[in-house]
Amino acid sequence: MTDLIELLREGLPAEAVLTDPDVTGAYAHDMASFCEAGAPAVVVLPRTVEQVRHVCRTATALRVPVVPQGARTGLSGAANASDGCIVLSLVKMDRILEINPVDRIAVVEPGVINADLSRAVLEKGLYYPPDPSSWEQCTIGGNIGTASGGLCCVKYGVTAEYVLGLDVVLADGRLLRTGRRTAKGVAGYDLTRLFVGSEGSLGIVVGAVLALKPAPPEQLVLAAEFPSTTSACDAICRIMERGHTPALLELMDRTSVRAVNTMGNMGLPESTEALLMAAFDTPDPAADLAAVAELCTAAGATEVVPAEDAAESDMLLQARRMTLPALEAVKGVTMIDDVCVPRSRLAEMIDGTAAIAAKYGLTVGVVAHAGDGNTHPTVCFDASDPDESRRARESFDEIMALGLELGGTITGEHGVGVLKREWLARELGPVGVELQRGIKQVFDPLGLLNPGKLF
Amino acid sequence: MTDLIELLREGLPAEAVLTDPDVTGAYAHDMASFCEAGAPAVVVLPRTVEQVRHVCRTATALRVPVVPQGARTGLSGAANASDGCIVLSLVKMDRILEINPVDRIAVVEPGVINADLSRAVLEKGLYYPPDPSSWEQCTIGGNIGTASGGLCCVKYGVTAEYVLGLDVVLADGRLLRTGRRTAKGVAGYDLTRLFVGSEGSLGIVVGAVLALKPAPPEQLVLAAEFPSTTSACDAICRIMERGHTPALLELMDRTSVRAVNTMGNMGLPESTEALLMAAFDTPDPAADLAAVAELCTAAGATEVVPAEDAAESDMLLQARRMTLPALEAVKGVTMIDDVCVPRSRLAEMIDGTAAIAAKYGLTVGVVAHAGDGNTHPTVCFDASDPDESRRARESFDEIMALGLELGGTITGEHGVGVLKREWLARELGPVGVELQRGIKQVFDPLGLLNPGKLF
Structure with missing residues (x-):
C-alpha cells in the first residue's frame, strides 16, 4: 500500500493523489448508491495523458485494480470502487481542445462536462446531441463509457454515433489511437465502437474526436393527455409509422406525473393516465406538431396542448427532466430499470410493468423515451425495510425478464454496471459471453480495469 | 480434396456445390480484377443458416480456408479467393424476412440486393440510405462486410449506422446473435459493429436487422462549374460551415467530366475544372439549392444550374454514377483510391493528387464524395505495360501516403482487401495492429476465415 502511494506520487503532483479515507470514501460509488461498492486505496486526479499512463503502469506493476470515473452520475454502479483499487478520476482533464465548424468535429479531453461542450459548440452554430438527464454534471468520458442516451435519441441517436476516434491508455500504460477525424473510415476492425459502452473495462479514454451536427432550429413541444397508456402507445406507433421525426417523444405515466407535481408544483394534469410529450426542431415545428396532435386525438387523447413558445416548451421539458428525482422522493431510494423494447411492443411493456408493481405491492413509476x-x-x-428492498429487487429483475421476452434489451442507455451484471449473460447467451470475455482478455490480460463490471 | 467435396455434399444439395474449374474460376475475384487471387477448390451456394454451419464445420474439421462472397462488386479484392479455399457465396440467401414500419427495421438474409431492399422498403414509405454505386448488384452482406458507403453518406452516414443486429456463423459452425432489434441498446461490447467492415474475417453474416428511415421527399440536384478545384473545395467548406445538410455533395474533376462525356455523351461542361453537384431532399429543396448556389457563386463558380425537376436531377446523378466505368474505359484498367480526409483538407488532397499524377506521367481522374x-x-x-503498371501502383500508394499525412484514412468506404493490405499497419500503428490481431484470434483461432485479408 505504501509502495503504491509512493510510486503513484513519482509521476503525479501531490494534490492529485488523495488518500484520506474521508475523502476517498466519497469516490466509492456513482448514483446507484445502494449497489455494492468497495473502499478505494487511493484516488488519483491526473491532468495529462502522461500522468494517466503513469497510473496504469504503476497499477500493472503492482497488480492493483483501476476503476475509472467521470462525474459519478451513472445509474448502474459501473463506476463503483472495488476494495483496495485505484480510483482514476478523469474530471480534471476537462479541456475542449478544438471545435471545427468545417469538419464538424470537436476534440475533447474526457472530463469535459456534457453541457459545457454543448454550449461551447452552440456558440459556433453547432450541436452535440447526446443529452443525458445529468448533462449539467456528467462528463463526456463517462458518456462514452456508458454509451449514454438522452431525450433526443429518437431523432439523433446515442453517444456511440458521435464518437469518431479515441485516444486510449491501455492497462499496461501503452497508448492506443483508434478511429479518425474524418467523416468516414473503415480501415480495420472498429475499435472505437468497442470502447463506447465498455465501462472502462478495456482501457482509459483520455481523448475523443466527436462528430457535431449543425444547430437545429429551436424546438417546440406538445403535451397530450391520454386515458390509458395503451392509447398513448398507440399514438406513438402512429406517429412513427407515419414517418414523423420528432426531436423527442416522451411518456410519463400517472405515478410519474403525480410525483413531479408533488415535488415541483408543476401543474401537470393529474387526472391523466399517460402524458405524452412530443417536440420538433424542424423548419416548421408548429405544422409538425399540428399533424402529431391530430394523430394523438385519433388515438384517443383527451387533451392536446401545443406549447405556444420556447418558454412554455422549456417548462414542459423541465417537468419531464424532474421525473427521476421526483420518483426518488416518493420512498427515498429508487432502482431504475432501463429496458428498451421494439416500440411496437411498448404498450405490452408498460402494462406488464404495472402488473409486476401490483404483484409486489410496490410503487413503480414509468417514464419512457x-x-x-x-x-x-x-x-x-424504502431501503431500511428489508422486505420491501427484497421485493424491489425482485420486481426490478422481473421487469428485465419481461423486456427480454418482448424482444428487448436489459439496458438501452444506462449500461450494465453492478446493477444488471447477473442479467448480461441472459441477454448475450453463452457464445456471446465467451467471445466478449475473449476481447476483455486481449485488452486487459491481467483483469485490472474495472474488475467485476461487464466481464 | 475428394474428402472435402464429399463432406460438403453431406449437408448441401448437389446444385449448391460447384467444382467445375471453369465455373469456380469465375468466383476467384471481385471487381479489383488485377489483385492477386487464388483458385478455389469448391464454390458452395447455401440457402439456409444450417447449410452455412455445415460448411463452416466441414472447413474447421479439414482446416480448409473459407472465403465468403456476396456479389463480388467490391473494389479492393476483399472477396478474392485463396488457393484451395471454399468460396462461400451467400447470394442464394436472398430473402427479405420482415419490414416493420412502426419499428422502422428490416430483417434480411445476406444475399438480398441493396436496390431490391431499397425498393421494397420504399413501398412502405421507408428508406434504406446506404447506396454504393453498385447498388443494383451488390448484396447487403457484402455491404456489411466492407462497411460500404455511397453518395448519400454526407447526410445519412454509412452502412455501419444501419446495422442493429446480426446472426453470424462462426468459423467452427457455432451460431452467434449480436445486437438487437430495438432503437437503442448498450449491453456488453458492441460485437455488431465489430463485424461491420471485418471483410468476412471474423464470421459469416447470415442475417441482419437493419434500421430504416422515413422516406424523404424527392431530391433536387444542382450542378456548379468552377474554374479550379480549389474554388470548388472552398464552396464545399462554406456549404458545410453554414450548417447545410445536403443529401449529396459530389465533386468531379475535369478528367472525370471528360471521361463521362466520352462514354455517355452526357453533355457535361468540358471547359470546367471542377463540377460540383449538391442535392437536397428537404421539405423545400429549391430554397436550399438557392442558398447553396449563392455560396458557390461567392466561392467563384462560373455557372450554377439547379435542376428544374426530378428528371433533370436524375440525369446529373446518372452522369455522376457513370464516372468509374468511364475512367476505366480510358486505359482499360483502373486502381481506385478511397482516401478520406477531413473536408477542410480536401483541396490539398486533390491538388496533391494532381501533382502525383504529373510526377508519374499518368491520368488520374478524381471523383469525390x-x-x-x-x-x-x-x-x-494499361495493365499490359509493365512500366505503366508499376507507375500506377506507385502513384496509387503515394496518394494513400498523402491522405495519411493530411490526417485522413486509406479507406473511407471500399475496405482494405488485398489492395491496401500493406497500408493497414501504417494507419493503425503497432499497438492497434496487435489488438486487432488479438481480436481475430478470439473469433477465428485457426485463421480459416478469409485468410490474407485484414489480419
Whole structure:
C-alpha cells in the first residue's frame, strides 16, 4: 500500500493523489448508491495523458485494480470502487481542445462536462446531441463509457454515433489511437465502437474526436393527455409509422406525473393516465406538431396542448427532466430499470410493468423515451425495510425478464454496471459471453480495469 | 480434396456445390480484377443458416480456408479467393424476412440486393440510405462486410449506422446473435459493429436487422462549374460551415467530366475544372439549392444550374454514377483510391493528387464524395505495360501516403482487401495492429476465415 502511494506520487503532483479515507470514501460509488461498492486505496486526479499512463503502469506493476470515473452520475454502479483499487478520476482533464465548424468535429479531453461542450459548440452554430438527464454534471468520458442516451435519441441517436476516434491508455500504460477525424473510415476492425459502452473495462479514454451536427432550429413541444397508456402507445406507433421525426417523444405515466407535481408544483394534469410529450426542431415545428396532435386525438387523447413558445416548451421539458428525482422522493431510494423494447411492443411493456408493481405491492413509476421504446420503470422503495428492498429487487429483475421476452434489451442507455451484471449473460447467451470475455482478455490480460463490471 | 467435396455434399444439395474449374474460376475475384487471387477448390451456394454451419464445420474439421462472397462488386479484392479455399457465396440467401414500419427495421438474409431492399422498403414509405454505386448488384452482406458507403453518406452516414443486429456463423459452425432489434441498446461490447467492415474475417453474416428511415421527399440536384478545384473545395467548406445538410455533395474533376462525356455523351461542361453537384431532399429543396448556389457563386463558380425537376436531377446523378466505368474505359484498367480526409483538407488532397499524377506521367481522374472528404483518385493504366503498371501502383500508394499525412484514412468506404493490405499497419500503428490481431484470434483461432485479408 505504501509502495503504491509512493510510486503513484513519482509521476503525479501531490494534490492529485488523495488518500484520506474521508475523502476517498466519497469516490466509492456513482448514483446507484445502494449497489455494492468497495473502499478505494487511493484516488488519483491526473491532468495529462502522461500522468494517466503513469497510473496504469504503476497499477500493472503492482497488480492493483483501476476503476475509472467521470462525474459519478451513472445509474448502474459501473463506476463503483472495488476494495483496495485505484480510483482514476478523469474530471480534471476537462479541456475542449478544438471545435471545427468545417469538419464538424470537436476534440475533447474526457472530463469535459456534457453541457459545457454543448454550449461551447452552440456558440459556433453547432450541436452535440447526446443529452443525458445529468448533462449539467456528467462528463463526456463517462458518456462514452456508458454509451449514454438522452431525450433526443429518437431523432439523433446515442453517444456511440458521435464518437469518431479515441485516444486510449491501455492497462499496461501503452497508448492506443483508434478511429479518425474524418467523416468516414473503415480501415480495420472498429475499435472505437468497442470502447463506447465498455465501462472502462478495456482501457482509459483520455481523448475523443466527436462528430457535431449543425444547430437545429429551436424546438417546440406538445403535451397530450391520454386515458390509458395503451392509447398513448398507440399514438406513438402512429406517429412513427407515419414517418414523423420528432426531436423527442416522451411518456410519463400517472405515478410519474403525480410525483413531479408533488415535488415541483408543476401543474401537470393529474387526472391523466399517460402524458405524452412530443417536440420538433424542424423548419416548421408548429405544422409538425399540428399533424402529431391530430394523430394523438385519433388515438384517443383527451387533451392536446401545443406549447405556444420556447418558454412554455422549456417548462414542459423541465417537468419531464424532474421525473427521476421526483420518483426518488416518493420512498427515498429508487432502482431504475432501463429496458428498451421494439416500440411496437411498448404498450405490452408498460402494462406488464404495472402488473409486476401490483404483484409486489410496490410503487413503480414509468417514464419512457417512448419514441425509442426505451422505458425507465422506476421502483420506489424504502431501503431500511428489508422486505420491501427484497421485493424491489425482485420486481426490478422481473421487469428485465419481461423486456427480454418482448424482444428487448436489459439496458438501452444506462449500461450494465453492478446493477444488471447477473442479467448480461441472459441477454448475450453463452457464445456471446465467451467471445466478449475473449476481447476483455486481449485488452486487459491481467483483469485490472474495472474488475467485476461487464466481464 | 475428394474428402472435402464429399463432406460438403453431406449437408448441401448437389446444385449448391460447384467444382467445375471453369465455373469456380469465375468466383476467384471481385471487381479489383488485377489483385492477386487464388483458385478455389469448391464454390458452395447455401440457402439456409444450417447449410452455412455445415460448411463452416466441414472447413474447421479439414482446416480448409473459407472465403465468403456476396456479389463480388467490391473494389479492393476483399472477396478474392485463396488457393484451395471454399468460396462461400451467400447470394442464394436472398430473402427479405420482415419490414416493420412502426419499428422502422428490416430483417434480411445476406444475399438480398441493396436496390431490391431499397425498393421494397420504399413501398412502405421507408428508406434504406446506404447506396454504393453498385447498388443494383451488390448484396447487403457484402455491404456489411466492407462497411460500404455511397453518395448519400454526407447526410445519412454509412452502412455501419444501419446495422442493429446480426446472426453470424462462426468459423467452427457455432451460431452467434449480436445486437438487437430495438432503437437503442448498450449491453456488453458492441460485437455488431465489430463485424461491420471485418471483410468476412471474423464470421459469416447470415442475417441482419437493419434500421430504416422515413422516406424523404424527392431530391433536387444542382450542378456548379468552377474554374479550379480549389474554388470548388472552398464552396464545399462554406456549404458545410453554414450548417447545410445536403443529401449529396459530389465533386468531379475535369478528367472525370471528360471521361463521362466520352462514354455517355452526357453533355457535361468540358471547359470546367471542377463540377460540383449538391442535392437536397428537404421539405423545400429549391430554397436550399438557392442558398447553396449563392455560396458557390461567392466561392467563384462560373455557372450554377439547379435542376428544374426530378428528371433533370436524375440525369446529373446518372452522369455522376457513370464516372468509374468511364475512367476505366480510358486505359482499360483502373486502381481506385478511397482516401478520406477531413473536408477542410480536401483541396490539398486533390491538388496533391494532381501533382502525383504529373510526377508519374499518368491520368488520374478524381471523383469525390466531397461533403465527406472522401476522394476516389482513379489511376488509369494499361495493365499490359509493365512500366505503366508499376507507375500506377506507385502513384496509387503515394496518394494513400498523402491522405495519411493530411490526417485522413486509406479507406473511407471500399475496405482494405488485398489492395491496401500493406497500408493497414501504417494507419493503425503497432499497438492497434496487435489488438486487432488479438481480436481475430478470439473469433477465428485457426485463421480459416478469409485468410490474407485484414489480419
